[in-house]
Amino acid sequence: MLNKINSPDELRQLSRAELLPLADELRAFVIDSVSKTGGHLSSNLGTVELTIALHYVFNTPEDRLIWDVGHQTYPHKILTGRRDQMHTLRQLDGISGFPRRSESEYDTFGTAHSSTSISAALGMALAAKTKGETDRYAIAVIGDGAMTAGMVFEAMNNAGVYDDINLIVVLNDNDMSISPPVGALNRYLARLMSGKFYAQAKNIGKSIMPEPVRQLARRIEGHAKGMIVPATMFEELGFNYIGPIDGHDLDSLIPTLQNMKDLKGPQFLHVVTKKGQGYKLAEADPVLYHGPGKFNPAEGIKPATSSKVTYTQVFGDWLCDMAAQDNKLIGITPAMCGGSGMVEFEQRYPNRYYDVGIAEQHAVTFAAGLACEGLKPVVAIYSTFLQRAYDQLIHDVALQNLDVTFALDRAGLVGADGATHAGNYDISYLRCIPNMVVMAASDENECRQMLSTAYQYPGPAAVRYPRGAGTGAVVEKVLTTLPLGKGEVRREGKSIAILAFGTMLAPSLKAGDALDATVANMRFIKPLDTALLLELAKTHDAFVTVEEGAVMGGAGAAVAEALAEAGCVKPILHLGLPDRFIDHGDVAQLLALCGLDADGITASIRQRFGKDALRLVANQH
Ligand SMILES: Cc1ncc(C[n+]2csc(CCOP(=O)(O)OP(=O)(O)O)c2C)c(N)n1
Ligand SMILES: CC(=O)[C@@H](O)[C@H](O)COP(=O)(O)O
């Protein structure tokens, strides 16, 4: 039957009885498809029925469906005409793993960073009101993990006063973030769950309840007579709270959603689902199956066989080793414990470990508070997610010159997650902040040394390192620091000095070999090794800067500024990521497309300075 559904219009032609087998087919399709491409599995298995129900009840795309994060939208993609493209998911030139407006009219809002859905939906709901489109709904679907971010409450606070809008928030509560959920909100949702049948009786209206639930509700209502049932926090914020209901039961979902269409003002539906639903292995270990690579569905995910350690592991090991030496160290993650390599630290140092939930802004200011009291916080955060906490970084940390270490994982291109998750901007956005020290690791061992350097530096310092494994460098156990603001010449050559930052050292060395150019590993973006630049300027005719970050405002720009400041005029070629968003694909492929592999760097240098020019200049030395 799934083969026949190419749009929600076709879905809406089906009878209610046909939806159950459709859900089974859809779930099987998701498992098969993700096992072949890799992608976010457990969250998508949890939203199969919810997706069917939402498209069945609402008139999408006229009604606007906004998915929070968007990592749970594979069933939505499949039902909205992209079934045949699922094999291209998250690959070069394929469809995105997240909703994207340019991909489909059913993707009403681009997402991937969490907790934006209610704000966007409110914007759409108020736009509908302003335009007099009074029949149109805006429906935000948000997970319990995403609910923890401050932006959600900013949006609810704003929405809760408009009693004439068609806004529905569906809380998809699977009691999981990527890791087990944290915080008081999670406890609160669990408390709501424990009174769930009473909540149903109170809010949904008996006409749409299945008979057994109705009877049970009546009994509980009887018991509850005389009791004052407090309003939920969502009601206090101006929403009509409904639920919790079983998010895998189409017979609960569909009548409830249909019923809600008659209600005006901000509505809040609490739906309970299971992460990984319908695939036993994912149900048992939703963390492992949150975002797997390719796997055999019959066997499940096998342990990785690669002997190379990832930068994330280097960080995790360093964190434990440094914590063993210094009991002032505090490790902080905004909901990315596993992804940031903090599982062992959490186990070994539970009293010094804080998962603050999806709350990047809070994570940074919380670290600032700890630093004020003489503790030494290490904020482990993906480069892309630190964007969320930019003002906190400037105003709360750097301005007060507080001693906070930032371990910036996923710096540079990240691959399958694409443009939303690419850590392309941190060099530009960090280097302009006074007091900051900014380093880029060129291999795993240097990453460890830089983390120690940042940690020992008595102010804000960041180390950027990429997703995945590095060059295979041996990581020394000793915790050594690097001289602040000092780079090193790694290859002596002629005429051209290539200044490599971070991951670009390895391809730059190869380009250096091909061109007989000097190659420096600059290590520090800030403070920049200006002395080294001026020394190299004496014996070289041109500079080439290479970085895995946005060229605009990046490390190359820092070099140009430093040379100009010193009155040193030399031709400079800046290589880095271009002024456009770079889509999903294999990282090596993408780097090559950006001209940031060894061949690309060599070719760009040849093109800029010309074969003859290179030879000419080389002969002068
Ligand atoms: C701002 C931001 N921080 C962190 C993440 C990483 N992240 C993606 S999904 C997720 C968990 C979301 O949990 P929930 O909303 O409950 O969805 P579930 O995975 O349970 O379906 C996290 C932390 C993100 N996408 N955006
Ligand atoms: C949707 C989301 O934000 C995360 O699930 C992210 O995709 C994880 O990325 P890593 O696989 O790099 O940890």
Ligand SMILES: [Mg+2]
């Ligand atoms: Mg969840």
